Amino acid sequence: MSASRFVLGVVAVITALLLQLSAIGRLPLPGASPDLLLVLVLAFALAEGPQSGAVTGFLAGLLADCFANHEMGRLAFAYALAGYVTGNLQDDTDRSTLQPFGAVAFGALVSLGAFAFEGVLFGDHRITWHAVGRAAVSSVPYDVVLTPFVVPLVLGLVRRLDVDPLRRL
Numbered sequence: 001m002s003a004s005r006f007v008l009g010v011v012a013v014i015t016a017l018l019l020q021l022s023a024i025g026r027l028p029l030p031g032a033s034p035d036l037l038l039v040l041v042l043a044f045a046l047a048e049g050p051q052s053g054a055v056t057g058f059l060a061g062l063l064a065d066c067f068a069n070h071e072m073g074r075l076a077f078a079y080a081l082a083g084y085v086t087g088n089l090q091d092d093t094d095r096s097t098l099q100p101f102g103a104v105a106f107g108a109l110v111s112l113g114a115f116a117f118e119g120v121l122f123g124d125h126r127i128t129w130h131a132v133g134r135a136a137v138s139s140v141p142y143d144v145v146l147t148p149f150v151v152p153l154v155l156g157l158v159r160r161l162d163v164d165p166l167r168r169l
Contacts, residue, residue, distance in 0.1 A: 004161050009044065009052075012154070013060045016040045021067060031138025035108070037064055039146045041079050042107040043154035045087035046100060053083025074118045082111035100151040101144055108143040112136055 016037045024036050041060050045053025061079035065072045086107035089099075112135055119127030 002161065005048075005158065008157055008161060009056055012040055012044075013037070013056065013063065017060070017063055017067075020064075029138075029142070032135045032142070033139065034142030034146050035111075035139060036146060036150070037061075038079060038082065038108060038111055039104060039143050039150045040154065041083045042086045042104050043100075043151040044158075045083040045107070046090050046103055046151060047155045047158040048087070049090055050084045050087030053085075053087035054080045055083075057081070057083030070119075070124065071122055074115055074122075077118060078111045078114040081114045082107040085110050101147050104147045104151070105140055105144050108140045109136065112139070 020036045025033050027033055037060050041053060041057040044056045057079035058076050061076035062073065064075045064079075068075065086103050089103045089106070112132065116127050116132045118124075
């Protein structure tokens with residue numbers, strides 16, 4: 001990974017976290033709110049593969065855990081697992097238009113399942129079948145709605161950084 005791609009990841013994660021905390025998380029939407037940070041992690045996983053998805057997911061989740069009211073590391077694990085699994089869905093040869101939507105939906109479900117499983121293990125009383133089901137039918141569609149705004153932007157920026165600067169001259 002080049003330094004410019006690392007900087008892109010850091011700036012994108014911090015920007016997404018600030019937008020999530022200041023605007024998106026406060027939207028008056030029924031059910032759970034969209035998770036811009038998770039969609040960003042999944043976009044990096046689709047653009048760069050499972051290793052980048054897991055590392056970006058872990059670091060983004062750990063940063064988000066600092067501002068949450070649950071045990072430290074729960075989002076880090078859930079995002080890292082979702083980033084790794086989604087990164088394995090990456091296929092550069094035959095990418096359809098709908099593939100990112102399905103990948104984000106699948107990654108959001110993996111993240112939700114991992115977070116709920118951790119909650120059960122830690123004895124979090126807020127984790128119930130009703131809460132998990134409500135989150136699945138509200139937050140996953142919201143995340144899919146963010147897909148056409150986040151995934152193409154990340155894919156374009158990563159591809160642009162992959163181009164050899166001498167070839168542009």
